[in-house]
Amino acid sequence: MxxxxxxxxxxxxxxxxxxxxxxxxxxxxxxxxxxxxxxxxxxxxxxxxxxxxxxxxxxxxxxxxxxxxxxxxxxxxxxxxxxxxxxxxxxxxxxxxxxxxxxxxxxxxxxxxxxxxxxxxxxxxxxxxxxxxxxxxxxxxxxxxxxxxxxxxxxxxxxxxxxxxxxxxxxxxxxxxxxxxxxxxxxxxxxxxxxxxxxxxxxxxxxxxxxxxRAEIGSLARQYYHYGRGRARNLVRHRTRPKLRQLAPLLMTASAVTSLAIGAIEPLALLVLAAYVALYAGWSVAAAVRMRDPAILAMGLAAAVMHISWSAGFLTMMAEAIRTRQMQASSVTAS
Structure with missing residues (x-):
């Protein structure tokens, strides 16, 4: 007992x-x-x-x-x-x-x-x-x-x-x-x-x-945006290295955005974006069939929202941290 x-x-x-x-x-x-x-x-x-x-x-x-x-x-x-x-x-x-x-x-x-x-x-x-x-x-x-x-x-x-x-x-x-x-x-x-x-x-x-x-896309996006900001703050404050699983959303989001940007000049670059879309879609279809629930077809959309929002929050917080350090360094130099 x-x-x-x-x-x-x-x-x-x-x-x-x-x-x-x-x-x-x-x-x-x-x-x-x-x-x-x-x-x-x-x-x-x-x-x-x-x-x-x-x-x-x-x-x-x-x-x-x-x-x-x-x-x-x-x-x-x-x-x-x-x-x-x-x-x-x-x-x-x-x-x-x-x-x-x-x-x-x-x-x-x-x-x-x-x-x-x-x-x-x-x-x-x-x-x-x-x-x-x-x-x-x-x-x-x-x-x-x-x-x-x-x-x-x-x-x-x-x-x-x-x-x-x-x-x-x-x-x-x-x-x-x-x-x-x-x-x-x-x-x-x-x-x-x-x-x-x-x-x-x-x-x-x-x-x-x-x-x-969360049951709505908007609230899910806001939640993961703040998660990304919080994770970045932790890395900066405690000077720790991000784990591979934390870098994955950043790498996927960055490469997808780069693919879309370059795709306007070189269409072959869009293959990277297409590969990610295929990954999210294929995973969703497989899961929906396995779970016998058509609602699971939106799983890839949910994962994409989570990844993009987390990455946006992480990068925004890191940019703010870099600007703060630059301002502090300039202040020290000026004094």
Whole structure:
């Protein structure tokens, strides 16, 4: 039996009326036997999210609601971690996801059994609406996730990054929590600092969650644009080298754009672009046939949006970083 360590489970939300009730029901149904407080941290929702949270809290005294004036997820988790709410273990949950009944108990056990400072989990992406199913298929495939460990069926082990689930609260606060200047990729930035502080990150494959992705092209593009910017900021700040899977979208996007530009002069150059279109289309058709779902035919479109948007965000952030360094160098020279 797991020792009864107290758990503080934080759920950052912003306009999550479609998902919040089901998410909290799943978290209330956890098989963990220790004391557990669930705190919903709202970033100023304008839909029924706050009303739903208040109703759930009235029925369940261990469910609390906090307001997050900073709005972003990193600030929400920090706010809960620094609060006087009980919990030696901090668990992060996303309202856009479903959690198995053993999620908390497996995460706590993984922390204890492996002397880990934080636990990350695998995730399986699922779509309900047609385009959302295509996005899910893309994110579950190597075409969309590049082989990221927490996106694949993989064995539990120590890793350098993953989808955040649980922390020793003292460790989280000891490395100053999330950097609130990051609206996206705050988890990867935290993991870089955690590693520098000799933190141990355990991937718990036995606590896989179900995640619901963006269902519209516009929101998907914005999400991945910000992901790209966040990844670039991490590389600049921590002076790390990008992995091959992170370079792949950049190389594909750059070569496709170059192919299109040169194609106006030399039509043969368009073969590169045609090859990428064939890759996305062929992968989509194969997946749609295998899954027997015509909606998956849009998988290639979803993957292309993800790759192009991520690349645009990455390159924009890198260009801004270069300009900032040039301005700083000019300022030093002038002085």
């Amino acid at each position: 797991i020792d009864e360590e107290s758990v503080l489970l934080v759920v950052p939300v912003l306009n999550e009326e479609k998902h919040l009730e089901a998410c909290i029901a799943g978290l209330l149904g956890q098989d963990y036997r220790g004391p557990m407080t669930i705190v919903i941290v709202d970033g100023g929702s304008t839909d029924a999210t706050q009303a739903i949270a208040a109703r759930i809290g009235a029925a369940h005294p261990n469910v609390r609601l906090l307001m997050n004036p900073r709005r972003i997820q990193s600030a929400a988790v920090n706010l809960a971690a620094a609060s006087d709410l009980p919990g030696t273990i901090l668990v992060r949950a996303d309202a856009h996801a479903d959690y198995p009944p053993h999620f908390v108990s497996r995460c706590v056990e993984a922390l204890r059994a492996n002397a880990a400072d934080s636990v990350v989990v695998s995730m399986r992406t699922v779509g309900l609406r047609p385009f959302q199913r295509a996005v899910a298929a893309a994110q579950n495939s190597i075409l969309g996730n590049g082989g990221s460990a927490h996106r694949r069926n993989t064995a539990s082990r120590f890793v350098d990054h993953g989808h955040h689930a649980a922390f020793r609260r003292a460790f989280f606060l000891g490395v100053n929590g999330y950097d609130e200047t990051f609206t996206h990729n705050e988890d990867a930035e935290f993991d870089a600092r955690a590693a520098a502080a000799n933190g141990r990150i355990w991937l718990c494959a036995e606590a896989t969650i179900t995640y619901y992705p």
